[in-house]
Amino acid sequence: FTHYTADGLIVATPTGSTAYSLSARGPIVSPRHRAILLTPVSPxxxxxxxxxxxxxxxxEIEVSGHRxxxxxxxxxxVGELHEGDVVRCEPSQSTANFVRFAAYRYHQILKAKFGLADR
Structure with a gap:
């Protein structure tokens, strides 16, 4: 689809969107939304x-260039790739279930973690 020239490429899920992807200017995506995010690092x-x-x-991510x-x-x-190598990313068929002992309010948790106040 596109060619990235960057220091790196982050492949993330919505759960990971508030981690390294966010620090590379990626969006915050609700964990209820199913998606794959591709975020370039220092493009x-x-x-x-x-x-x-x-x-x-x-x-599918293909390594180009001579490095x-x-x-x-x-x-x-976990390893090293060379020119022409391809990494294939797709969601697992397995899902994770989480036990919560209180109501889960994603937006309230997000606001608290990032120090956002109500206006």
Whole structure:
């Protein structure tokens, strides 16, 4: 779909949208929304925005150029890729269930974590 020239590329879910993707100017996406986010890190190009894709879309990332690329998952280095290597990203068929002991109000939690006040 597009070519990114950047220091890195973050592939995130809505749950991860408030982590590294946000620090790279990515959007905050409600965890109830199913999506895949592609956020460039320090892009060297005019098109420097996050792409928000439907989770049914398979994302293939191909390494171009003559330098190797380090791959990290949740901040942990897992390998190295070289020119022509392809990484395929798609959602798992498995889902996680969470137990909550109180009402879950995403927007209130978000406001508290980021120090946002009501106007």
């Amino acid at each position: 060297h190009m005019l098109f420097d925005r996050t792409l928000v894709l439907d989770p049914s879309e398979v994302v 190797s690329v380090d791959v990290a998952i949740d901040g942990r280095a």
